[in-house]
Amino acid sequence: MSMQEYILSAAYERATAVEARFLEAFKASVSRSNEAFTTEPGASDPTPEQRAAEQQARSTLETEGQGRAA
DSSP: OOHHHHHHHHHHHHHHHHHHHHHHHHHHHHHHHHHHHHHSTTSSSOOHHHHHHHHHHHHHHHHHHHHHHO
8 A cells, every 4th residue: 555545544534434423423413403402392373462562563564664764
């Protein structure tokens, strides 16, 4: 085996080892994220009252913005 083949072989082995470690860490991260989202299913979904309050606030801001522009 030539020196060039040896170096390329070593570089390839290192790159595939790094890739494997990255994929393991990524899978662990995805697993943790899934667990976090399933522990509190309704935390990110606003209630109908919250939606109504947000719509009212948006409407008020839009109305005030139009009054100033006129």
